[in-house]
Amino acid sequence: MNNRILASSLARVEKFLGDRTPPAMVKIGQNTDPFRILVGCVLSARTRDEVTEAACARLFRRIKTPRGLLKLTSRQLEKEIYPVAFYRNKAKALKLLCSDLMERFDGRVPETLEELLTLQGVGRKTANLTLILAFNGMGVCVDTHVHRIANRWGYVETATPEETEAVLRKKLPKKYWQKFNEWLVGFGQTICKPLSPLCSQCPVDKHCPRTGVNKYR
Ligand code: SF4
Incomplete structure (x- = not known):
């Protein structure tokens, strides 16, 4: 996945999440x-x-x-x-x-x-x-959802969250740094779940190579 497709995928994810309740840390962060x-x-x-x-x-x-x-x-x-x-x-x-x-x-x-x-x-x-x-600093927060989804999208090819953060710091446009975690956590909790992602309902399925996904719904 290149940055043009990533931008389109993130826009779709943001639209999909819409008014859904944000992840706990975003609420605590308010x-x-x-x-x-x-x-x-x-x-x-x-x-x-x-x-x-x-x-x-x-x-x-x-x-x-x-x-x-x-x-x-x-x-x-x-x-x-x-x-x-x-x-x-x-x-x-x-x-x-x-x-x-x-x-x-x-x-x-x-x-x-x-x-x-x-x-x-x-x-x-x-x-x-x-x-x-x-x-409001420039961080790249990589948790299990960000690590998993960035790899499934083929945006990174990494074995650990630390490696994912290092690649994202080089490759991810800075305008996405602060929101990347919030979007991918919300998306990972609802659609791109760890064990069996809901690919049939996914707003970015056309662009996703599903790297490493063996079982999906
Ligand atoms: S198509 Fe499947 S693996 Fe790819 S982002 Fe969507 S839910 Fe995740």
Whole structure:
């Protein structure tokens, strides 16, 4: 898939998604507090959207800052974020992250990708998404949906999300960087699903080589 066809495919995906409910992180991102967005990114890993949103809302009714989160006991924090996936590990990770924010950034979320990537437990996906949603920065957030669909479209030929991000940073026109994740997450949740994509209902099927797809509906 070249950039001309990609542009047409993205326009179709955007039109298809229309007024559908955006992915959880986009909704959480409508709140402009960078700390809340960063915490939401951590909670969202391998967790359903509605569970992430509810946990984030519960937690932020109780705390507002890294200092506030550190005042919670581990049990209290686990209880607030339950039932997000791996809630015990995520509670530990949030404590470490908040200690790091207090020690090195005076409780503030840093604004650059390089600094975000130095934070305890923050990987490329979280750093890029926080950069985009909290600071309107130029990030390329590659999660499982973006990695899968970009490969199915033949836009990239990569084995890992990290490789996909590197290729997208070279190839994807910058005007799409901030929205690429939102569109492909929404599309991946509804049509281009992981195991058996709904190709018969797909708005971009004419342009899609379905690379690596063995089973579809
Ligand atoms: S045709 Fe199938 S594999 Fe290709 S984008 Fe559509 S749903 Fe995904």
